[in-house]
Structure formats: C-alpha cells, structure tokens
Amino acid sequence: MKSIGIEIKKNKLINFAIILCISFGYIIFHFRDLNLNEAAKNLRQIEVSWLLLGMGIMCIYWFLEALVLCKMSNKTQTRQSLWKSIQITMIGQFFNTITPFSSGGQPAQLFMMVKNGISIGVGSSVLLMKFIVFQAMLVFSSIIVLLFGHEYLQSNTIPQLNTLILVGFGLNTLVIITLISIAKSKRVAFFIARSILKPVSFFIKRERYLKWKEKLDQKLVSFHEESNRMSFDLKLLFQCSVLTLVQLWLFFSIPYFVIHGLGIANINFFQVIAFHAFIMMFSSLVPIPGGSGGAEYSFSLLFGLILQPTILILCLIFWRFITYYSCIIFGSFFLFVAGKKQRKKSTIS
Known part of the structure; x- marks a missing residue:
C-alpha cells in the first residue's frame, strides 16, 4: 500500500489469511463430529429475510458510527460531510478487522x-473523543447487562464464565481511564508521545530529532486544546453517547435475527443481547486480528447453551459473516474507491 487506504500491503493479506485459518480451523475442529446431513437440512430451511434484516442492522451500525464521526468533526474548524465520514468509517472498519486489537483503524x-484538510492534532482529538465515548457506552451497556441479565450469564457448566466477564469488564474500564487521562492531562499526553519518539533519537541526527520533537509538541498542543474544548461540549457528548448506545444495542441484537433466520423463534431477546455484549468484550481482548478464535470460542461457549450443534454452527458462520467479514468486504470497496480517486489526483497533478 503506497499510503494508508490506497493498496493492501502484503502483511495485510497475511493477516487476513491468519484470520481465515484460525476462524475456519476452530469451526472445523470444534464441530468435527457434527452431523453434516442434518446441518445441510437446516441450511435448506433458512429464512433469508431474517438474515437480510440482520445485515441491514449492521449497515445501520456503520451509519451511526459515521454520524458520530461527522458530528464530532463538524465541531472543528474544518467541516466534514456525512458521505466523507461514511467513507472514513468504512476504511477504519476494514483496518480494524485485519489488525491486532483493532489497532489499524484509527x-x-x-x-x-x-x-480532507483536518490537522493531525484536531483529527487525533476527534478520534480519541469518539473512542472514549464508544468505550464508555460499551462499559455502560455491560453494566446494564450485568445488572439485569446476570442470570443468563451464569452456568454450572462454565465455571470460568464469571471470571472472564469480570476480566473483560475491568480491562475495558481501564482503557477508558487511560484514554481520559491522555485527553485531559497535557503532562500525560506529552510524556507518552515523547517516550515513543525518544528511541528515534538514536537513529537520526540531533537537529532532525529536535525538529520532529518541536512539530510533535505543536500537534500535541492542538490535540490537547481540541480535546479539552470537546470534553466541555456536553450537548455534543450527550448526542454522540445516545447514538453510540443505540449503535451498540443494535449490534448486540444481530444474533437474534440470525437465530430467527435458522427457524428458532422461541429465543429470549435480552438473553441474546447479554451473550453478544459479553462476546464483544471478550473477543476485543484477544491479540489476533478480529479476535479470531476468541470470538468463535466465546460464541460457541455461550450460544451452545441454548442452541443445538447443527444450528449453532450455521448461526456462528452467518453471525461472523455479518458482523466481521462484511466489514472486510464493504471496507475494501471503499478502500478501492479512495485509492482510485487518489491515483486520479496524482495523474492530474
């Protein structure tokens, strides 16, 4: 890739191959004793309309993500259209899916x-505040699930479940505290940034290092000023929090529509929400692109309590496609379009 969002590098293709190998390797191993004839019979009875509804909800999830980005970006000096925000969101979704800990998206x-004309400092503060809101709403949603749906997450057959829930909840809370510290404390932000830059001084001339350090300090001042300004815009934070909350709960509901599409109607809606919320918390901690392996494991662990094996494997495959592989497919499309536009600009100039 000549630049981010232009062409897929070889290491990105390797990451994608790792994802496929782990995901399908887990499915094949875990369901190795499955009755394939029965699975094929269930496959023929699929109600496609329910699966399309689940995919539609995923599209709304992306749209709400872009809407939050648009709202936050338009509070800066440089306005950003909703369509641009959708493009940026989908490219971010693509890189989130193929990098460990979703580290490539931002x-x-x-x-x-x-x-698009937004400075690095301002853009960084927008993305940081957006991520803080997202993490905060994820933790808030987890609290709601733990308060009102804890009985769904208790099982004598899975004694380690409560421990995993607390670990996931605790680590996500720690992430929020760290991000808020970076956004609110200039000292913390400067310390982290300079600590990252310091090793570079051993490989370049002192004059160049000092110039880079000066530029970094300028960007950090812009970043901190913008972060502080946005943190006091309570109306903006409230609007973005509500949109993010709706976004997350729609995402949590997707397995419900997948299960309905496989002909299982007598399923508790809030139980599905509780299961999926925990899966999202747990898989985000797995240091493999897309949480591969961890996502499939936690899904089969929880939904295996309420679904037959043949239904479970089909549900797992369709759920993974809608919530994960669709991000790669649609994200790569937007990545291709962005790359094509930049190549045209380069040719004209």
Whole structure:
C-alpha cells in the first residue's frame, strides 16, 4: 500500500489469511463430529429475510458510527460531510478487522481526515473523543447487562464464565481511564508521545530529532486544546453517547435475527443481547486480528447453551459473516474507491 487506504500491503493479506485459518480451523475442529446431513437440512430451511434484516442492522451500525464521526468533526474548524465520514468509517472498519486489537483503524481514519484538510492534532482529538465515548457506552451497556441479565450469564457448566466477564469488564474500564487521562492531562499526553519518539533519537541526527520533537509538541498542543474544548461540549457528548448506545444495542441484537433466520423463534431477546455484549468484550481482548478464535470460542461457549450443534454452527458462520467479514468486504470497496480517486489526483497533478 503506497499510503494508508490506497493498496493492501502484503502483511495485510497475511493477516487476513491468519484470520481465515484460525476462524475456519476452530469451526472445523470444534464441530468435527457434527452431523453434516442434518446441518445441510437446516441450511435448506433458512429464512433469508431474517438474515437480510440482520445485515441491514449492521449497515445501520456503520451509519451511526459515521454520524458520530461527522458530528464530532463538524465541531472543528474544518467541516466534514456525512458521505466523507461514511467513507472514513468504512476504511477504519476494514483496518480494524485485519489488525491486532483493532489497532489499524484509527491511524487509517486519521490519514483520511488529514487528506480532507483536518490537522493531525484536531483529527487525533476527534478520534480519541469518539473512542472514549464508544468505550464508555460499551462499559455502560455491560453494566446494564450485568445488572439485569446476570442470570443468563451464569452456568454450572462454565465455571470460568464469571471470571472472564469480570476480566473483560475491568480491562475495558481501564482503557477508558487511560484514554481520559491522555485527553485531559497535557503532562500525560506529552510524556507518552515523547517516550515513543525518544528511541528515534538514536537513529537520526540531533537537529532532525529536535525538529520532529518541536512539530510533535505543536500537534500535541492542538490535540490537547481540541480535546479539552470537546470534553466541555456536553450537548455534543450527550448526542454522540445516545447514538453510540443505540449503535451498540443494535449490534448486540444481530444474533437474534440470525437465530430467527435458522427457524428458532422461541429465543429470549435480552438473553441474546447479554451473550453478544459479553462476546464483544471478550473477543476485543484477544491479540489476533478480529479476535479470531476468541470470538468463535466465546460464541460457541455461550450460544451452545441454548442452541443445538447443527444450528449453532450455521448461526456462528452467518453471525461472523455479518458482523466481521462484511466489514472486510464493504471496507475494501471503499478502500478501492479512495485509492482510485487518489491515483486520479496524482495523474492530474
């Protein structure tokens, strides 16, 4: 890839291959004793309309993500259209899915925002505040699930479940505290940034290092000023929090529609929400692109309590496609379009 969002690098293809191997390797191993004839029979009875509804909800999830990005970006000096925000969101979704801990999404989004005329400092603060809101609403949703749906997450057959829930909840809370510290404390932000830059001084001339350090300090000042300004915009934070909350709960509901599509109607809606919320918390902690392996394991662990094996494997495959592989498919499309536009600009110039 000549630049972020232009062409897929070889290491990205390797990551994608790792994802496929782990995901399908787990499915094949875990369901190795499955009755394939019965699975094929269930496959023929699928109600496609329910699966399409689940895919539609995933599209709404992306749209709400882009709407939050648009609202936050438009509070800066450089306005960003909703369509641009959708493009940036989908490119971010693509890189989130193929990098460990979803670490590639925000740098890719920042690159695209800078291309649209937003400074690095302002763009970084927008993405950081957006991520803080997302994490905060995820933890808030987890609290709701633990308060009102804890009985669904208790099982004598899975004694380690409560421990996993607490670990996931605790680590996500720690992430929020760290991000807020970076956004609110100039000292913390400068310390982290300079600590990252310091090793570079051993490989470049002192004059160049000092110039980079000066530029970094300027960007950090812009970043901190914008982060502080946005943190006091209570109306903006409230609107974005509500949109993010709706976004998350729609996402949590997707397995419900997949299960309905497989002909299982007598399923508790809130139980599905509780299961999926925990799966999202747990899989985000797995240091493999897309949480591969961890996502499939936690899904089969929880939904295996209420679904027959033949239904479970089909549900797992369709759920993974809608919530994960669709991000790669649609994200790569937006990535291709962005790359094509940049190549045209380069040719003209």
